[in-house]
Amino acid sequence: MGDSDAAVLSRRRRATLAGARGVSVQLVNGRTAELNRRPVTVGVSNDNSAIKKKQKRDGSLEVPKSEKRKRKNDMSDRLSCHKTQESLLSSASGFSNYRGILNWCVVMLVLSNARLFLENLLRYGILVDPIQVISLFLKDPYSWPAACLVIVSNIFILLALYTERQLSKSSFSEYVGFLVHCVNLTVMLTFPAALVLSVPSMTPVGGAFVLGVYTILFLKLYSYKDVNMWCRELSSAKAKKLSRSLSCPSTCSLNEGDPKVCYPGNLTFRDMYYFVFAPTLCYELNFPRSPKIRMSFRLRRLVGMLFFIQMLVALTQQWMIPIIQSSMKPLEDMDLSRMTERLLRLAVPNHLLWLIFFYWFFHSSMNFTAELLRFGDRQFYKDWWNSETVTYFWQNWNIPVHKWCLRHFYKPLLRRGFSKIVSQSAVFFLSAFFHEYLVSVPLRMFRLWAFTGMMAQLPLAWFVGRFLRGNYGNAAVWMSLIIGQPFAVLMYVHDYYVIHYRQETE
16 A cells, blocks of 8 residues: 555656646747746746735735835824924025025126126227237337347346356356346346336337236246255255265156156256246246146137137227226316215226136136146136135235245245244235336336235235134125225326326316
């Protein structure tokens, strides 16, 4: 009996396996080969689907945790819709995305200035004349004193290079080299100023351009002198420390394998003129270099240069000059309200032109030059528009000048024992001198308005830093920029009118 049961069970198992093989073969022959690749389980999927259907009918199907959480949150929202939070315009909210308000301010500014510009067109007509720009630089088409002075500046550049070469070979003593540099730098400031004052064919715009070029070269050659002197001092200190003569090779290698220029290998024409045209005032033996010239970036900066220079010329001719001409009236002939009204009329176009000039020069032009020369340091300005103190503004709106003052003027004064207040005052005094130099000499009159305006920044910086904070300090900085510059322009316009046109009208 037992053997017969075992035989029956064995036959049943073989029948079951044969049935499974039959299903498998049928799937291959009857449908597709893709179904053959799927695992076939006989009687399982149907049972699972039946179980799930039964669970759904019985209500015993388990709900996922995410669904439970969603239902719970929905119930909480229906029961409570408030929580502790601050208004967005409150400083405690931490909200800082005010881009829409900024766009609104820009739209309102454009609309308000469009009204003024439309009134200007209706009153004066179209005054833009590109040919007239040439007359700002030239009085006589056969006399180009500004261009000649720019060419002559190469003499001072080559003299500085020759002096440094002689110092590197010990042909000049340090004292003699210092005297030659002092004479060279002094003549750089006095020689062009004397010609601007004495040559009748020199226009104010041409004189300002020439003096600007010579001022930049003055600061560059001063830095060139200092850096090479520091290299000689470093070599001398190493020689004394090692108790033997140390001659620095002309080139050595960086960790990456790139060539690195060392003193006195930097005293070449190529190195000197690279520094002259580089968008910086501080000399280095090895400037950071970008890997390649980006053609698309250079093209964008070139288009920006051409566009914004045309905008500067057009706005000056169409908007600024009529206001200045209408302001050519002695201040003593007007009351305080009339003078204030004239100042406010001049403030908006003057400030707008200043902002355009900043973008044209510090962003478009300097980036274009840096891209051509593969000059790597592109930090020509920082976020001066967020300045909460006057000192922060002067440190960040013109980074090349700030680096020069910090490196070659402020820190040397500190090392010589001067206090920070005295050193900062000396920096403002130097800046005030160059501002007056670049304005009074081309106009051929000395009124010290630019000098006074720069020196007035010292008490203003103390007041804003002491009593104003945050947005109030930022507003004070903007007010000084919007009102301070046109006030100085108004003073120069008044004095220029009194000197050149008052006698003619009388």
